[in-house]
Every structure is written in structure tokens, then in C-alpha cells.
Amino acid sequence: MRAFEYTTPSTIQQAVSALGADSRALAGGTDLLTLMKAHIAAPERLVNVKMLLPRGIEARPEGLEIGALTTLAEIEQHPVIAAGYSALAQAAALAASPQIRNLATIGGNLLQRPRCWYYRNARIDCWLKGGADCPAREGENRNHAILGGGPCYAVHPSDLAAALLAFDAALWVHGRGGERAIELADFFALPAPERRTETVLSPDELVLKLRLPPHPEETRSGYLKAMDRKAWAFALAGVACVLRLSGRKIAHARIVLSGVAPIPWRARAAERELQGAMASPDRFAAAAAAAVQEAVPLRHNGYKLPLTKALVRQALTALTDPACK
Amino acid sequence: MITRLEGADKVTGRARYAADVRLPGLLHAHIVRSPYPHARIRHIDASRAERLPGVHAVLSSANSPSIPWHDASSLFDRTVRYIGDEVAAVAADSDELAADAARLIDVQYEALAFDLVGEAREPKAEARGDVARGLREADVVLEATYRTQTALHNALEPHGCTALWHGDQLTVYESTQGIFAVRDEVAEKLGLAAQNVRIITEHMGGGFGAKQIAWKHTVIAALLAQRTGRPVQLALDRASENLAAGNRNATEQRLRLGAKRDGTLSAIDARIRVEAGAYSVGGEDSDVIGTYLTLYRCANVRAEQRSLRTNAGPAVAFRAPGYAEGNFALESAIDELAARLGIDALELRLRNYATRDQREDKPYTAPESLRRCITRVAAACEWRHQRPGLGFAAHDWAAGGGWPPAEAEVEFAHGAARVIVGVQDVGTGSRTALAQLAAAELGIGVERVQVELGDTQPGLYGPTSAGSATLATLGPVVQEAARLAKKSGHARAQRGENPKGKSIRTCGAQAVELAVDRDTGEVTVKRVIAAHDCGRIVNPLLQSSQVIGGITQALGYALSEKRIVDARLGDVLNANLEEYKLPTVADIPEIVNASESMPDAEANATGVKGCGEPPIIPTAAAIANAIYSATGVRIRELPITREKLIR
Structure with a gap:
């Protein structure tokens, strides 16, 4: 590992002035240290903020x-x-x-940073690390983006x-x-x-x-996640869903997808299908379809379309179940 | 219930593994590995590494003896044949320093074209009867192709050793399944007499076949220790472990099965391709054709396998090599055939299982043990044909019976015994089971028996722990030595021959209950029921551990594990525990061990056979069969990940 300077500032101002292009803030370290050990990140200085920032x-x-x-x-x-x-x-x-x-x-x-296996492999050049191209686009991309992809598909x-x-x-x-x-x-x-x-x-x-922000008490929410095993894996696809019902009418809906795009992906088209509509299986199916309507699958990740749709449907069904609070 | 004798040492951290050895002046070594799938080394400049304070030696083809190794290559070959191939090694004051120094070694490569598909080599083939006729005369012919993936062992403890010299005497603390195999190979590579090399394996965190041969790291550590005059420790990290320390070969199996209307098998035709990787490392020759030739009674069989040499990490034995792969295809196909015939899948197996070894043309010592395993599993799972989500598979395994040579020494005085053997306890509990056999023979409590193993120094030969054979090999020897020592106070015994005219094998059956969500493709395994014939069960707890461990490993093989290699880069993308998906505790269902003790008196005097490998064999097929039963979808390729099932 590249040798680095380690500093523990006593104020946030000091911490900020110690930061810069070749410095990184260190808190839990669960990502940064693995990046450094894998020779993906090589900061000159680590700024310890473990005692500095708010917690709770x-x-x-x-x-x-x-x-x-x-x-x-x-x-x-x-x-x-x-x-x-x-x-x-x-x-x-x-x-x-x-x-x-x-x-x-x-x-x-x-x-x-992304878990893309091309990004995380120090032997492999990739666009996100400053390279010319994304090797996942034509490569092993079953874990990769179906939405918002290119130039990076992580x-x-x-x-x-x-x-x-x-x-x-x-x-x-x-x-x-x-x-x-x-x-x-x-x-x-x-x-x-x-x-x-x-x-x-x-x-x-x-x-x-x-x-x-505060939200009314009747707000319901849930997160569903599909993985390659039952625990300890990153999402192949996930959906966070926040709903407010007025009777069976959907007064407020937020659908955000994980594991399918380079950033958390707000499915606005799906939200539009739900906003003001009556909760029903047909409506959920329409929202699910809308969530991935702009998806462009790569060679090995086409399964993420039906998977994401199923998760959206299952989340909405569970949240609008009259027995559910 | 007798628990592992070394259990307390293991859970308190007292147990010492190869990389726990601490010696004055100990150096740590790191291996430089090829970043190219195929390349010629033009030049190596190690001067920057050598100048780093704390670095004591660098070895490469530039400055070390050309020791012949795999095939026609050498220890540090100038041609590298896969990403991970050994190029150079560094010994330094710390592990971190050695790794840093390794990065300072400037290697100039000339990249060569690489091949990840490989050309099929001469087949290994066996046949009996007339397959063409058997297929012609069949009422139903099933033709299907099955594929299995490259799987990585991922033993908890990586490969590693600590090497030190006293004059011309080399001692190596090694994580190995075969202390004598490593001793002989290291001696040969270094030009030493075997008695000048001592191998010690006190405890092991698993090997699963990948530690049944001597790898380069041991000789590298010995050479570095020689050059520096200090003890050297070389432990592989997880990435190296997953690039360069063996794997279960991927297969493609094209099958044709013919059957009469009543279910009688008239033909088995298997053409198999096996991806062997870059080298023949020894022990990699997995016998995929084996189970096609033996599990079912059939007059017309042709089974051939061709291995393919590729620019990827080499294959090596992996728990039931060949049989885990072959069983997935054969037992899936038998299920498909049963459906075509309209015969209960379990009934079809009961009509066809073999009671004699058709490869050797001899009866089995326990010809009806497979029937007993099948019926015990059927009873435990309340088998009902076409119950959704319930799947079944039977298996056999070529070994488990043990064989000579092996030796044991027993001293018995004042009601206490000392047992000395030359095997290693690879984590299965050999130490404990051998103590139990000695204690029973001597009529003393197991706590009065001290077992000394895992050391070549006493000169008592013990075999490599492979083929599920350790207890069946050593058990009778220890029992005999104990019998003699009871009279004389001190005795040695040798392993006798197995019975002539009979064949010893192990077998078993498993059923799997699972559910499939076709919307998300998610498979949830609810229960696995297993019964395996391992002869007399000496220690039920240890036998259950093998059943649970084997099934756990098989769940990963069936559902989530796969080495992924980028076709354009030739690089392994998941040589880690993050993306190589081993099952977690949350993935492991209830496992019902319905095995019964079935002493095999004809096999040996203890009635014992092995159980290390069998539990991994039938699970994948039982899972595929259960998925078919749940969904009507037949998956012929492992691992069965969700994209194969999603609607």
C-alpha cells in the first residue's frame, strides 16, 4: 500500500483545510481502506474525522x-x-x-464507490478509473446498469x-x-x-x-432487495417505496431503485402512474412497467427488467395490503 | 457424545495452523504473479525491490535454479500461462513490506495470444456392450446437454507454509492433506533425500482436494529460507488462492440415455469436455465418467471425457472430483427420463441401481446399502411423486474404503495410550475417530488416548487425505496396533490388503424441499434430507459435520458459486469472497441427517468407510430436480441463478 500521512484535526474547519484532491476523509473505513488495499485509491493523506462529525x-x-x-x-x-x-x-x-x-x-x-468487478480489479483499466472505455459494456455485465448507463455501467x-x-x-x-x-x-x-x-x-x-423531512403518520414505506444469496451481497435490484394512502387512493408515491443504475434511480414515471390513482394490481403493474420503460439492458443483465418490475409490484402490494400498517 | 479432541484448542485459538508459526527472525514472503493470461517474460529488474530496507531476498527466473514443474514448465517459467502464474517472490520483514516490494519488481512481458476455450485432447474413454444397439432397442431415448461451472474451493485457511533449515535439514509447517506427498515432492524438487525434509501439519482449516498436492509456494519458501538463512513464511492471500491454487473443472456433458418402457436402462452414452486450465498439476484428473459407468446397472455404456487446456488457473481435485459434476448431469437426466417414462423418479432408481461394480466386474461389499439410503431418505421426506418443490438424487462414490499402505504405532502403559500415525487431520476429526477406535480396543476412555499425527518425522507412513479414505485406511491399522499393544505394551501394525474379489464403494441419497418465486427467480431451499452409507459410524457428531459441510458446499455449487472470467481479458473477475458467492448461514436450510450406521464387515475389521466427499455429490441434482418439480422448468446448467428462472 502507498505510504500516507494520517492526521487527526480537532475542528471541522481544520479537517476541511486538510482535505483536497490527494486527501480523503476516514470514518468507518469499510470502503476506503479496501480501495487502498486493492490499489484502486492511493491518497497521500487520510484525515481522521471519526471524532469530529455528528453521530446519532x-x-x-x-x-x-x-x-x-x-x-x-x-x-x-x-x-x-x-x-x-x-x-x-x-x-x-x-x-x-x-x-x-x-x-x-x-x-x-x-x-x-461502485462494486463493479472491473473497477475493483487493479489489473483492469476502466473508464471510471480514468481509462478510455468501460469493459463491462461488452463484458461480464450481469450485475451492471440497465438505467443511466454509459460511459460507466457500474x-x-x-x-x-x-x-x-x-x-x-x-x-x-x-x-x-x-x-x-x-x-x-x-x-x-x-x-x-x-x-x-x-x-x-x-x-x-x-x-x-x-x-x-417530517411526514404524516399514515406514510408507509418498505425496501425490497434481490441478491445472489440470502444475505451479505450487493443488490442485483432493489426498490425503496414510500406511499401515503387516502382510503384506497394513492396521495403520495416515491419509487427509488437501487442496483440498476450508476446512481440511486428515482422512477418518476412509475410515481406518475401511482399519484392520485386507486391502489390496484393493474395500477401496480403499470407502475412497475413504467419504472423500467427506459431501461436498456446489456447482454447479461436483461433479467433485471422483470426482476425490478416484480420488486416494484411486490413492494406496492405489500404496502397497500389493508392488513399492513 | 464424544466431541473433537482438539475442539477446545480450536475455539480458544490455541490450535496452531501453518501461518500461526512464530519463529525468531521469521521473514514473510509474497509471490509476484502474472497479470497476463499468456506472455513471455522479456526482462525482470528487481533492483528497486532489493534496495527497499527490510527486503532480504528476491527470487525469479533471473537468479534461481530452473526446477522442472508442471508439464514441461519450471518453477519460475519464462512463459506465463494464466493470470496468477508465479513470476517471482520476495522475502521481507513483514507481509506488507513483502507485498510492497513485489510491486516494485519491474517485469517486462511480451503478451501472447491466449485461449480460454481450449482444444480437446485425446479422450479418456471406457465402454461396455453396444451403445448403438442399446439406443436402438430403447423405447425412450433422452438426449440432453448439461453444463457445470468452474468452482473455487475457498477453504477457510488458504494455502501456506513456514519453512526453516537446520544445516541441510528442511522443516516445513504446511497446510496440506498429504504430509508425505509434500515431503517427497519438495525433496525431489530441491534434490534432497526424503529423510532430510520434515513436514508438519498440526491443524488445518480445510483443503477439499486443493491441498492434496505439493504446490510451488512450499519450494519457494524453502528456497527463500535457504537464501536468507532465516525462517520464511508464505501464506497465500484470498485473491491468489482463488487465482492460482486450483479449482473444480467446468464440464460440458452430452448425454443420451435409453430405457425400456418398464424403466430398464438399455444405454448410457456420455461425451464430456472438461476445462483443465493451464497445467496438469497432478490430482486434477477428475473422473467425470466414473459415475456413468457404475451407478446404474446397464449393459451398454460408453463414457468419454476430453480435457481442454486453457489459459486459466489450473484445475485440481475438489471434494468428490468428477462425481459432483457427473452426478448433476446423470441424476438430472434420470429424473427427466422418469418423467418421459411416467415412472416415479425414485422407483426408476430402485429398479436400476447397481449391486456390483461394473467397471471392475466385482460385487460390492455392501450391495444393498444404496437401497437402504434411498428408502431412508424417502421415509424421512415422506416422498410423494410430483409433490411440488421436492426433488431427489442418488449417488455413488468410487472410494471411501481405504487401502494400503499405512502404518501405526501404539504404546500402552498404566491405562493410557499413545497412538502415532503419519496422517494429518484435515479438519474432519481423524484425530478423534482414531482415538476412539484405539480406546475401544484397549478398553479405556478416549481421554486416556493421545494421538500424535501430522508429522513425517516418526517415519510412520500415512496416505494423503483423499478419497474419503483416511479412517478406513488408518482405522484398521490403529485397531490392530492397539490389539497387539494391549498384550505387549508397544506395537506397530501395517494396513492389510482389502478383500479380493469384492469392490468397496460408498453411496447415498438426498432429497431437497424448496420454493421458487418465478417473479423474482429466487430459490429458497427449505430442507435437505440425506442418508449416506459410510459403513460403521464411529462418531455421529463428526459424521454429521461432514454431511452438513458437504451439503453446504453443494448449495453454493448448485445455486450461487461460479468463477467468472472475462473472455477478452482472460482475468478472473471474482477472485474474492465478495463476488464469489459462497452460501451464508442465511442460505443454509434445515439439514436432516438420516444416515444410519451400516458396518461393512467385509470392507475391513472396523466396518468403517469414509464420508468426507459423498455429501457434496447428489445435492445439485436434487436441487435441479426439485426446481423442475416446483416450476416445470428444467435447468441443465449450474449454478442455478435467478436469471435462469425469472419469468
């Missing part, structure tokens, strides 16, 4: 605040999240393994990001110019030639906290 979950009148250092295990087990934000609790519970959930932070979770690895996006979360970040708020929907952005990452966060900015 607070229910406030303006919404639920989650500190960037809050672990996935804490999110999974928090009673307020379990009661009112089921999709988030479920996404946390379905992520990784208990060991990783005990260490990994929500801030790092949103910033983790999928975003976070389960929680989909749930947070479905709850219209916003982020507070701290940079050299101070604090700024940014909608999570604007935080994720498809990698582009001039910015080969999945977020708009600058190298010298830190994620401080997340806020989920």
Missing part, C-alpha cells in the same frame, strides 16, 4: 436528523426509524453483514441511499466556504467525463448530517 439520530420538529457518523447498525436499530421510516430500517438491515454495519457510517455509505452500491431518496432527504455538507444544504436528489449525479464520481461533493467537502 434526533427527531426534531423540522424532521429527522442523522449525523454523518451514525452507523448502519444504529440506523437499523433505532426505534423512531423502525416505526416511521421502515424502508430505511429495512435497507440498513439488508446491507452488508452485521460486522460491516457496526463500523460503516451513513456518510461513507452515500460516498462509497451500479450504485448503496441500499440506504434509495430509501433516503424516497424520503426526500437533504444533506448538510461543510466546505471551505462553510456549510451548505443540498437535496440528496441533486447530490447524486451520473459520472461524467469531467467528474468520474457518483456525487457532486467536492474533494474538500465533508458530509455533516442528513435530514428527512
